[in-house]
Amino acid sequence: MQMSSPFTRLILAVLALCCLSQSTLAQQPQPKPPTEPQDTDVVRIAVRLVQVDGTVTDKRGSPVSDLTKEEFQLFVDGQLKPITTFYYVPPASGATTASAKNKDTNGQSKPGPPPTHTRLREDQVRRIIVLVVANVSADALRDVKKAMNRFVDEQMQPGDLVSVIRPAEGAGVLQQFTADKRLLHLAINGVRWNPLGNVGISAVPDADSTGESKDDDAAAATRREKSFYEDVVSSSWLRSFDLIVRGLQDLPGRKSVILFSNGFQLFGQDTQNRRVMEEVRTITDRAIRGLVTFYTIDARGLQTFSMGASVSGDELPGIGTPLKSGTFDSHKLPPKGPGEKIIQFVKEQDGLVLLAEATGGKFAGFNTDISAILGDQLGYYVLGYRPDEEDFKTNREERPYHQIKVKMASSNLQPHFRKGFYGQPDAVRSRARDSKSQQLMAALSSPFDSSDVWIKLTSLFGNDKKDGSFVRSLLHIDVHNLSFNEDSEGRQVANLNIVAVAFDQSGPIGDLVSQQHTVRVKRDRLEQVQKDGLTYELTTPIQRSGLYQVRVLVQDAATEQIGSISQMVDVPDIGSGRLALTGLIISGGAPRTRMTNPQSTNVDELGAPPTMKGSEDPRPAVRRFKAGMEINYALLVLNNQLDPITQRSRLRSQVVLYRDGKVIYTGPERNLEPAADQRLIVSGQINLGALLIPGEYVLQVVVTDSLVTDKNYQRVSRWMDFDVVE
Numbered sequence: 001m002q003m004s005s006p007f008t009r010l011i012l013a014v015l016a017l018c019c020l021s022q023s024t025l026a027q028q029p030q031p032k033p034p035t036e037p038q039d040t041d042v043v044r045i046a047v048r049l050v051q052v053d054g055t056v057t058d059k060r061g062s063p064v065s066d067l068t069k070e071e072f073q074l075f076v077d078g079q080l081k082p083i084t085t086f087y088y089v090p091p092a093s094g095a096t097t098a099s100a101k102n103k104d105t106n107g108q109s110k111p112g113p114p115p116t117h118t119r120l121r122e123d124q125v126r127r128i129i130v131l132v133v134a135n136v137s138a139d140a141l142r143d144v145k146k147a148m149n150r151f152v153d154e155q156m157q158p159g160d161l162v163s164v165i166r167p168a169e170g171a172g173v174l175q176q177f178t179a180d181k182r183l184l185h186l187a188i189n190g191v192r193w194n195p196l197g198n199v200g201i202s203a204v205p206d207a208d209s210t211g212e213s214k215d216d217d218a219a220a221a222t223r224r225e226k227s228f229y230e231d232v233v234s235s236s237w238l239r240s241f242d243l244i245v246r247g248l249q250d251l252p253g254r255k256s257v258i259l260f261s262n263g264f265q266l267f268g269q270d271t272q273n274r275r276v277m278e279e280v281r282t283i284t285d286r287a288i289r290g291l292v293t294f295y296t297i298d299a300r301g302l303q304t305f306s307m308g309a310s311v312s313g314d315e316l317p318g319i320g321t322p323l324k325s326g327t328f329d330s331h332k333l334p335p336k337g338p339g340e341k342i343i344q345f346v347k348e349q350d351g352l353v354l355l356a357e358a359t360g361g362k363f364a365g366f367n368t369d370i371s372a373i374l375g376d377q378l379g380y381y382v383l384g385y386r387p388d389e390e391d392f393k394t395n396r397e398e399r400p401y402h403q404i405k406v407k408m409a410s411s412n413l414q415p416h417f418r419k420g421f422y423g424q425p426d427a428v429r430s431r432a433r434d435s436k437s438q439q440l441m442a443a444l445s446s447p448f449d450s451s452d453v454w455i456k457l458t459s460l461f462g463n464d465k466k467d468g469s470f471v472r473s474l475l476h477i478d479v480h481n482l483s484f485n486e487d488s489e490g491r492q493v494a495n496l497n498i499v500a501v502a503f504d505q506s507g508p509i510g511d512l513v514s515q516q517h518t519v520r521v522k523r524d525r526l527e528q529v530q531k532d533g534l535t536y537e538l539t540t541p542i543q544r545s546g547l548y549q550v551r552v553l554v555q556d557a558a559t560e561q562i563g564s565i566s567q568m569v570d571v572p573d574i575g576s577g578r579l580a581l582t583g584l585i586i587s588g589g590a591p592r593t594r595m596t597n598p599q600s601t602n603v604d605e606l607g608a609p610p611t612m613k614g615s616e617d618p619r620p621a622v623r624r625f626k627a628g629m630e631i632n633y634a635l636l637v638l639n640n641q642l643d644p645i646t647q648r649s650r651l652r653s654q655v656v657l658y659r660d661g662k663v664i665y666t667g668p669e670r671n672l673e674p675a676a677d678q679r680l681i682v683s684g685q686i687n688l689g690a691l692l693i694p695g696e697y698v699l700q701v702v703v704t705d706s707l708v709t710d711k712n713y714q715r716v717s718r719w720m721d722f723d724v725v726e
Contacts, residue, residue: 045289046425047392050076051085051384052404053254053291054360054417064413065090065379072415073407074383085384089254125448126159128177128251129374130244131188133166134237134261138193140299144260147368148188152181155371164188167240176503176549180568186547190505237264238279241294241355245283249290254380257292258370259355260299263348280351281401281420284358288418293361295373296352300345301366358419383417392423440499440514443562444553453563454478458621459550460583461542461571463638465679469542471502471569473550474621477534479519483558484526492526494519495557502540503549510540516557535621545573574638579705582636584718586699588618588625589632591687616725623722627692633701634683635718641678641707648674650706653682658698665689669704692724 045051052074056064069086131148133141148164156162156179163177164187178184241259248255287293353363364373383406391402406417443450459473477496484492500513521529542548551566572580617624625631633655640649651672657665672682682703700719708714 045421047389048386049085049384050387050421051382052288052360052406052418052421053089053380053382054406054415055380056408057414057416059412059414063379067381067413071409071413072381072383073409074385075405075407076385076387077403078405081385083383084386085382088379088381090379124159125161125252126157127161127374128248128253128255129160129162129370130248130255130257131162131164131370132241132244132257132259133164133191134240134259135264136193136260136299137262140262140301141191141193143301143368144299145188145191147260147370149185151370152184152188156181164191165244166191167237167244178568182570183547183568186505237261238283238351238355242279242283242286245286245290245292248292249286254291254293256361256374257294258373259294259296259352260368261296261352262300263298264351280354280358281422283355284418284420285401285422287359288421292359294356294359295361295364296356297364297368297373298349298352298366357416360416360418362416387423392425439560439562440497440553440555443555443564444499444501444551446564448564449566450553450562450564452561453481453554453556455552455554455563455565456622457550457552457565457567458623459548459567459569460585461569462582463574463636467541469545469571469574471540471542471548471550471571473500473538473540473552473567475500475536475538475552475554476621477536477554477563479530479533481561482519482556484521485558486523487520490523492521492523497553497555497557498536499553499555500538501551503551504544505546509542509548513538533617533622535619542571545571547571572638577639578713579640579703579708579716580638581701581703581716581718582638584633584635584699584701584720585620586623586631586633586720586722587620588616588623588629588722591628591630623720624725625688625722626726627688627694627724628690629688631686631688631699631722632683633686633699633720634681635701637680637682637703639678640680640705642676643707646674647676649677649680650674651680651682652704652706653684654702654704655684655686656700656702657686658700659695688724694724694726697722697724 056067058064065088067088069083072083072086074081074083131151133144133148136144152162159179161177161179162184164184176183241257244257248257349363356363362373367373391400400423401420402423403420404418406415408415455478456476457473458476459471461469462472463469475498479494482494482496484494487493496517496519498513498515498517502509519529519534538550538552540548540550548569548571549566550569551564553562553564555562572578574580616626616629618629637651640651642649649672652669653672654669655665655667656663667686672680682701686699698719698721700717702715702717704715706714
């Protein structure tokens with residue numbers, strides 16, 4: 001990634017560019033204030049206060065939200081504790097969204113609407129959900145991917161921040177938190193079976209896979225060896241889950257981890273798996289401090305065990321009852337063959353049950369309806385008590401582990417709360433003690449945008465015949481929040497730290513850019529610079545197609561205020577020969593007296609256009625227009641087909657205007673001038689209606705190649721977001 005000199009501006013003739021759209025989601029409603037002032041994004045464990053969070057359901061599993069403190073009893077290590085802090089954090093409201101079919105009346109594939117904003121501010125996030133695909137067998141993986149895709153298409157809500165994590169794989173762009181459904185589908189569909197995950201092709205192992213020997217001593221040795229192996233493997237998986245909790249603990253609100261797994265065994269043949277139990281306790285303690293809840297799903301689904309008549313897993317005694325192996329009556333089954341497989345199957349659910357129950361979540365069994373599983377996660381209670389001083393130790397090696405149990409006054413209610421914590425106070429982290437580099441890296445890796453310094457990023461795909469594909473980004477900085485000081489020569493000076501990095505599916509590409517810039521402005525030009533802002537250009541060569549993310553951070557060195565932002569860029573495979581578009585670049589200007597360009601479009605012709613003065617900024621890096629302005633747009637068509645007889649192209653274009661994700665205007669399809677070239681410029685103008693209300697809009701340009709025989713690849717589109725201001 002390279003950064004050019006400041007004040008670089010793109011003009012309309014730069015055509016090899018693109019970007020994704022943005023639109024702001026509704027802000028999260030504030031929870032009701034607790035009886036005692038608290039930070040509802042934090043569950044505290046301190047010498048003077050311990051808070052635990054959880055949910056309550058009725059007999060039907062429905063959440064209960066109208067309970068009082070008197071209906072709860074809190075036990076710590078078997079002793080009843082007075083509840084000194086009590087409040088309920090209500091669920092966020094928001095309608096679910098469903099995906100639409102992407103076919104037109106002629107059966108042609110049509111481009112979908114531009115995606116909504118994929119980077120949220122912290123106050124816009126309602127739910128943080130992590131979908132984890134752990135040790136899943138090959139035959140179960142297909143159903144797991146279907147369940148996750150269904151959740152993304154039909155059950156994600158505005159304000160949801162979701163990540164798909166595959167333990168032991170690279171932390172590239174496909175494992176980042178996002179609200180972009182396209183990115184999530186790519187991540188889900190990219191999940192592959194991992195033969196190193198201690199699972200085979202089949203969900204249930206063969207009957208002779210236990211390796212038992214007829215000799216009793218050899219059999220006992222084999223059992224001990226297998227038990228040790230299970231202990232090591234299971235604790236290894238749990239350590240990877242602990243890393244997930246570590247990454248979540250500093251994010252706001254209550255976080256949910258949906259874990260798909262073939263299970264892991266807590267108890268060996270002869271002894272308890274001590275490594276596993278210690279890891280579970282560590283995860284539980286970290287989860288209670290970070291408001292992280294596990295919901296676990298047995299990815300193996302319902303199974304038949306070939307016992308003559310078919311027996312499914314949910315019909316067996318002990319299924320769905322924690323802990324499975326402790327309540328499972330194995331004496332009713334044959335000791336060998338199918339009976340042995342059933343016993344092993346049930347034991348492998350113990351880890352899933354304990355991980356969920358210990359963190360205040362639920363073991364969902366074979367249910368893969370993620371929305372239903374999260375139904376009681378939306379609202380939760382927080383209970384607090386004053387601990388005894390001897391409950392806490394500053395020495396990590398001596399810290400005691402305290403068991404927590406919540407009981408309800410009514411037997412019809414079922415509480416789901418954390419099960420324990422270590423007697424060690426939360427570490428108080430001071431931002432002031434962090435180095436500047438740590439602050440910058442933390443802001444750069446955060447899934448949220450920061451707006452202490454207002455910046456706008458426009459990341460765009462382009463392609464050059466000689467140099468190949470690239471992503472060019474325009475970074476616009478509003479200098480009003482920057483701190484300017486006068487130097488000895490009377491100039492106004494501001495110092496900036498700019499950090500940028502690009503990710504592909506595997507991780508960062510190229511080197512991280514970290515530069516210091518000094519802005520020096522003569523006093524009489526400061527007002528003009530404040531009006532225009534600063535524009536920087538960043539260029540990243542791209543070696544292969546795929547989805548990329550560009551992240552940029554700007555810090556005012558004097559005040560240490562930070563602005564951070566990221567942009568997703570979809571880079572098509574130019575070498576495939578399929579129809580593709582470079583980026584859509586738009587700029588604005590005053591409307592002409594008469595539309596003469598055949599590609600021009602009027603949204604409406606009602607009312608007189610307003611005067612072009614005020615807060616608009618029609619440059620490509622900013623894109624703030626007033627109603628009545630004219631938008632100029634341009635892009636480059638790649639790989640269009642040529643008629644075998646005339647050797648000319650046969651393309652059509654169409655513009656669509658969106659507001660809040662809804663179509664407000666669809667222009668007519670227009671035939672483009674035939675040309676003997678497979679790299680064609682498409683340009684035009686669209687007059688914004690004088691009656692357009694202020695807000696965020698998206699302009700989409702759809703290009704159709706009539707010479708492409710496969711209807712799924714006849715149409716492609718690009719879009720660009722812009723604002724209409726007062």
